[in-house]
Amino acid sequence: MRVSRLWRAAAPLITAGALAVVGCSSSSDGDSASASAAPSQVSGTLRLGYFPNLTHAPALYGVEKGIFAKELGSGVTLKTSTFNSGVQEAEAVLSGALDAGYIGPNPAVNSFIKSNGEAVRIISGATSGGAALVVRPDITSVAQLKGTTLATPSLGNTQDVALRYYLKKNGLKTDTQGGGDVSIKPQDNSLTVDAFTNKAIDGAWVPEPPASRLVAAGGKVLVDEADEWPETKGQFVTTVLLVRTAYLKKNPEIVRRLVTANVASINGLNADRDAGAKVTNTALGKLAGKPLSDKVLTSAWKSLTFTPDPIAASLLTLAKHQQELGLIKNPKLDGIFDLTILNDILSKQGKPAVSDS
Template identity: 30%
Template sequence: MSLAKRSTLAVVAATTLALSLTACGSGGGSAKPAAKNAGGDITVKIMVGGLNKQIYLPVMLAQNLGFFKAQGIEAQLSDEPAGVDAETAMLAGQVDAVVGFYDHNIDLQSKGKSTESVVQLLQAPGEVEMVRTDLADAVKSPADFKGRHLGVTGLGSSTNFLTQYLESKNGVQAGQATSIAVGAGSTFVAAMQNKQIDAGMTTEPTISMLMQKGLAKPLIDMRTAEGAKAALGGTYPSSCLYLTTDYVKKNPEAVQKLANAFVQTLKWIQGHTPAEITEKMPADYYAGVGKDVYVKALENEKSMYSPDGLMPAEGPQTVLNVLSAFDPTVKGHTVDLTKTYTDEFVQKAK
């Protein structure tokens, strides 16, 4: 089956599931009290938009350092390369929480769903727009995206959001470029290698894999707060732990324990070197590029991790500005940003 056909089928499946959620109401239905395992630990199912991506590294790090367990949490982690699919699974009640980009909370509120970020893991997107090496002289800015096929993790994903914003900001009208869902890692690399995409947005370690193979070059680098401000106009909070508002209200103990574990993890990151952090990650996370390259990539973007888990003061407005530039669901609608995140649990964890 071709990559394009697989992408089409994935979109159809996601659309069908999304339509089935329309009767779920605000926040995706009624959350149940958190279950406990035989040992008395609170069981929380967390879906991550790509566990092996460095932008979501704090999740597996918290697990491997034993911070979830120390809080009395049995964290059942599952992997979904596209954040939009993780969001859909949570709204369907298949998982309790998602680690994905904060922007989904704003998009969802515009669609009548109530979710909120409770811990902010990143203060920059950690994304890079990569252009195919053979097109680097022709595609020098997003203004050159007209007529191009652009890789994103999934349609409706945060990479799709950011790509559409860069198009809009640089005069590329809707429909003049085509977003192609290619996932991340090996599928993204294959799409670039087979010339199914001309450029695409991805994260580490996929960025290093592309450069190592000579397949693509960085065009727009948002791995640091400075790079994000230059491209997006302000601080852009990205990876976070978010849940339905209903779950947060009914399970404050579980949410607090999760916040405690993640805040402890963020502090641990600040106090250790990229090499020390890498030693705590599964070996298959860096098998595609090699440990040295993985460590170097982490060294280049370590500043993207939040030092404390708090939402940056100007962050939500920047994200709203970005979404309002192209997203018809958000554009022209009133969004209460105060309901898309809370610092309450992080403040208590500190």
């Protein structure tokens, strides 16, 4: 299976490969399917996006192990595309170029607000944790960040908001043009390590594995984001599974199978974390050109928790942080979660339901 890498959301999505091509629909939303349809009766296409990041391990692992192919069934064609930014992926979802995607909470919130609560729904969690501010080793306090240049994956993405809020609460000003007490420079994660090594930036607030790669390049962790979430005991949503509302309404059975695959992938990752890390790294290597070193993989993997719980309380808090920073206005998020399918699946597995509040 070949997986395409999309560097610009405006670019046409490239088919990553058909996992199954039986009775496929050529329409963007696939064929309608009732929630009770038998496997042989379900056909359509699912266009799924995710990142070449360990924080998107449920997608990487699930595609590599064939879990999505198995759960979606032979009548559903899966087309996958990868992104380096949640902002880019969100644009692809809103434009109708993607049907579903693994994405950070802040781009998910932005998409919901931008569409007046109509276009998207969060249907499951995926990953908690795995983000940090890594800086030059001589920087030992937040006060020393004044006058520095720090990178984030993109303006308004989850780590960008986390950095700006952290600086704000510590009395340091920023703006969206790169000015203020600390200059924030949004850039692709693929560029961050080289920029740090070449001293073009003094550090970055990034997810895994870029965070551990920066440490391997001589940086030090100044802030582990888990420490910023005492109210949730260090748990905070990093990745959710998002779907277009129109696709969910038209293809409820395909979405059910998607959520089933996500839960199965998470179960597999948690059943044997060491084996899960190796499979995920293999998938990552196919996308990035080479896998992570054992040192980076071990460091990054230990900070990640895989769970279908979207940790809704942390997502709602992140939205408030966006509002305080002036990045969004009056976030009304009623209806952003649709966890009905997820909780039905969890119930049948004898697991507790997850909350949307």
